[in-house]
Amino acid sequence: MSARDLSFRHLLALRAVHEQGSYRRAADALGYSQAAITQQIAVLERALGAPVFDRHPGPRPVTLSAVGREVLDAVEDLVARADLLDARIAEVRDGRSGRLAIGTFQSVSATLLPGVLTDTRVQEPGVTVSVFESRDNAELIAGLMSGRLDVSFLVGPVADDRLTIHEVCADPFVVMLAAAAPDLPRSVRLADLAGTPLIGHEACVCHEMVEEGLRSAGVTASYVFRSNDNAAVQAMVRAGLGVAIMPLLAINTQDPTIRVVPLAPPLTPRSILVAVPRDRPVPTATRFMERSLTAGRFVVPVVNGAGVD
Numbered sequence: 001m002s003a004r005d006l007s008f009r010h011l012l013a014l015r016a017v018h019e020q021g022s023y024r025r026a027a028d029a030l031g032y033s034q035a036a037i038t039q040q041i042a043v044l045e046r047a048l049g050a051p052v053f054d055r056h057p058g059p060r061p062v063t064l065s066a067v068g069r070e071v072l073d074a075v076e077d078l079v080a081r082a083d084l085l086d087a088r089i090a091e092v093r094d095g096r097s098g099r100l101a102i103g104t105f106q107s108v109s110a111t112l113l114p115g116v117l118t119d120t121r122v123q124e125p126g127v128t129v130s131v132f133e134s135r136d137n138a139e140l141i142a143g144l145m146s147g148r149l150d151v152s153f154l155v156g157p158v159a160d161d162r163l164t165i166h167e168v169c170a171d172p173f174v175v176m177l178a179a180a181a182p183d184l185p186r187s188v189r190l191a192d193l194a195g196t197p198l199i200g201h202e203a204c205v206c207h208e209m210v211e212e213g214l215r216s217a218g219v220t221a222s223y224v225f226r227s228n229d230n231a232a233v234q235a236m237v238r239a240g241l242g243v244a245i246m247p248l249l250a251i252n253t254q255d256p257t258i259r260v261v262p263l264a265p266p267l268t269p270r271s272i273l274v275a276v277p278r279d280r281p282v283p284t285a286t287r288f289m290e291r292s293l294t295a296g297r298f299v300v301p302v303v304n305g306a307g308v309d
Helices: 007-022 023-030 034-048 064-093 106-110 113-124 136-147 205-216 228-236 283-296
Strands: 098-104 126-133 151-156 163-172 175-179 195-202 222-226 244-249 258-262 272-278
Touching: 007 023, 007 034, 007 064, 007 222, 023 034, 023 205, 034 064, 098 113, 098 163, 098 283, 106 113, 106 126, 106 228, 113 126, 113 283, 136 151, 136 272, 151 163, 163 283, 175 205, 195 228, 195 244, 205 244, 205 272, 228 244, 228 258, 272 283
Parallel strands: 098 126, 098 151, 195 222
Antiparallel strands: 151 272, 163 272, 175 244, 175 258
């Protein structure tokens, strides 16, 4: 045997005997029988190959041997480390420390996420935050299921029994035009876009929603530029290359060189969702979700200074 074969209770027995001055009082303090304490000390001495107490005749208190004093120093260090571990585990369990890995996509990264992140860092300074961005719902969901992500924004609708999902807000599709374009309309019908040069996204959830709307209106899209970089799409509209049908949160509405007008009738808005794994909710992720839902109530769509109807 060696010290590696010992358990924590053997070491705590030594400390109790030292502090109480006898095996009997140590047993009372730890809630063991005296025989159990005697056995634990015997195992300890057998593993170390030396006595840990100097035995004295009569009723004198037991005292530590030189070996016992070395063991006691180690016990105090281990107990302190164990107490620290308990405290850290409690912080992680309660969400006061640990990690928070967040999944997101471009438009949420630019609009909703920064404010929620600021609140998180203020309220939970002990939490280490990381952010992963993807335009692919499947990749974000895979991150949640693998444990790479603790919480993620998604583009809805999404149905997945493995996830707890809440809608943060509805994001309407609008038409973005160059401010310099003549005769800017107050609204646009999809049917009026037949033959119009369009600027849009590459294959993604939003692109499919727009394409479905155009097909339903009998319009065959004529794209002159496609990119999944929202800023690039906006730049091409600004340059007058064409018009774009975009989710409102994907547009920088403070840009004076573009105009944003509603669709009439509107397309079904995309849902901005936030999700966590159903079977392993992390406290930090749950609180992040709650903050996101609160922030979503204040995401008021604005088109050229007026609310979208």
